Amino acid sequence: AQTVTQSQPEMSVQEAETVTLSCTYDTSESDYYLFWYKQPPSRQMILVIRQEAYKQQNATENRFSVNFQKAAKSFSLKISDSQLGDAAMYFCAYRDVLGGTSYGKLTFGQGTILTVHP
Template sequence: AQTVTQSQPEMSVQEAETVTLSCTYDTSESDYYLFWYKQPPSRQMILVIRQEAYKQQNATENRFSVNFQKAAKSFSLKISDSQLGDAAMYFCAYRSFTSGTYKYIFGTGTRLKVLA
């Protein structure tokens, strides 16, 4: 069974600085998707970024980028030029590409605080 581990329950970053959130996963599959979701205090979960395992290039969305290390089963999220609005809970998620079902496995989350 697949597992997703976020070992940092909480992180802090100064406004305008860069922060990296860690995520590791365990799977025997070769094809899968990985996601980062953001949950601000409003509780609405928002998709931040997605990575297909068969793509070697790391995904980037504006100030958000990932460092995907397939062999190490690592999928970290880098937030550049942090803003106060980035303060939220961040969840890493895994989804099988081939299972035929579309359920995700989530990590336990990392709470990011942004300091002014």
């Protein structure tokens, strides 16, 4: 079974600075997807960024970027120019390529609480 591990229960950053959240995963599959989700206190889970395992290029979305190391099974999230609105619980998640489709279940890590200080 696939597992996802986030070893940082809490992280903090000063506004406008950069922070990196860590994630490792375990799988025997060669093709899969990885995600970072954000869950603010309101509980609505929002997709931040995704990475297809077959792509060597790291995904970026504005201030968010990932460092995907497939051999090391590592998938970290870098948030640049941190804003107060970035404060939330961040989850790393894994999804199999199910039967050639992309609608398989998500397996989540335990989450990292990010605090942004003004």
